[in-house]
Amino acid sequence: MTSLQPFLAAIQSEIDKTVYGESPKELYEPIDYIMELGGKRMRPALTLIAVNLFSDNWQNALKPAVAVEVFHNFTLMHDDIMDAAPLRRGQATVHEKWGDDVAILSGDVMLVAAYELLTTVDDKYFKRVVKRFNRTAAEVCEGQQFDMNFATRDDVTEEEYLNMIRLKTSVLLGFALELGGIISDADDKTIGLLYETGVNMGLGFQLKDDLLDVYGDPEKFGKQVGGDIIENKKTWLLLKALEKSKSSSPELYKELQSWISTTGKDAEKVAAVTEIYNKLGIKTAAENVVNMYFEKGLRALKSIEVGDERKLPLKEFAAYLMARES
């Protein structure tokens, strides 16, 4: 990711110097804490890379880029409460460290801080940016609610799942690129293509995540491989395996259902369900759909009328996300 280094370094430095507020410290310390936990900084990088498609002055877009990262971390802070997650990137989550009340309120202030960072865009783009950000933010919340709803349903379809991850994850990647286009005064067609690039990369990214959760290298993945299987998380892989086995192999379908009802034998369950996935060709099917979305994203990028050399960082970024092992 050599061509991305300048963007990522500038983002980290901007995050380091951003001040969200001083007092009361209970409200503002958790914001610094979660923002410093790290992460790929994928979303702000996308905004800067999009601006860089049109101009060398991407540094001017650092604050709106960080707005997207602040928003993303706000959703993590609140999602972690709902998921009762004790850890985030190997560290205690905010609600675990300071309690739910602080995590709720500190998250609320983060959302406000994201809007404040967006006020740095030029007046002439500001309302358009806010309207698109509002729509995106609402969709991310909708995605999270659908995700929670799915946990207690056993009739989730592939289509519903794809819609859920589009809302929960992909639209924000789409917005991150779109934002770069809007503030670069790109035309509407180009802005639309940027959004399409981001949304499809986002779908590929999330499906790759589902894939790594089962087939990732435990040495490299960073999280426990098989976590989704243990939790019966309705990922694309599980939904596809249920669908395929139901129509082609009643025996495997029954076996899969039986493992879904099994608790307490985690290692065996992960091995057995993975084996069922293997028999059904789920790994290849998932790889194909991951590649399909990334290629769809890259096709949209190809249609954008700027010189190929300008597109290099974004292509490299897509390639990195496709090939990633963690």
Add this chain to the structure above:
Amino acid sequence: MTSLQPFLAAIQSEIDKTVYGESPKELYEPIDYIMELGGKRMRPALTLIAVNLFSDNWQNALKPAVAVEVFHNFTLMHDDIMDAAPLRRGQATVHEKWGDDVAILSGDVMLVAAYELLTTVDDKYFKRVVKRFNRTAAEVCEGQQFDMNFATRDDVTEEEYLNMIRLKTSVLLGFALELGGIISDADDKTIGLLYETGVNMGLGFQLKDDLLDVYGDPEKFGKQVGGDIIENKKTWLLLKALEKSKSSSPELYKELQSWISTTGKDAEKVAAVTEIYNKLGIKTAAENVVNMYFEKGLRALKSIEVGDERKLPLKEFAAYLMARES
């Protein structure tokens, strides 16, 4: 409040027809629910009344006015989780009815909806409005955090208390009036005076609330009289009583401290603490400070250079808030 009726009727009708979203219903039903619980609609009324100072076309400001009410109800939805409150206006709170997760996420979407309603203001005022709204929203969260911090402290000063209620309650009333001024193209001095009017009315309003909680007529108040005393809530009355008795009557100070440590004798405690307040002249002192803030607000209003007849609804509103018994 005859002169306020047209404003209040228009606000209710605008709230009734506002659609926040459709799906998933878990996310959007709680918004309609809390918005329909009622309330004084004080904040949106202030915005319309402020616009009406300058023009008859206050109907154009209905959506930004409702934005302020949506924001206020977002804070109620999240505060009710933190306070573990079972009831709001005599009905089940959102977290009680749907669970904490829904109340967190639905509240988040409400905050986004408030920003979306603000996008209806003219482009030329939009960034100013959003920047002032951001500052106000952050302050309201700061006030809530201070309020929570005070619950576990026994050295809260009057000054700290006044700052807390300024943040938690008053700045939003200030913003509601200021917003009306900004979108009416008022000059900066006038906008500043509107804010000052609102903040001081807000301080008077909150202190009146503290007063009613002890001295309200149980038939009219709507909430349990003495609730603050039972919970040892650090209101202006309690802080003042502690301060006054400490310097003038060690015996009453000791008695008050002893009642603060008492649990389980609610009716006796309310009667005894009220009696201590009476001996220390706290009721009169509180009435004086309530009047002082309302008068300060009305003085700021007086300095605004528009015809007196235009100021009538706002004066009437202030008089109603000062005289209210619930």
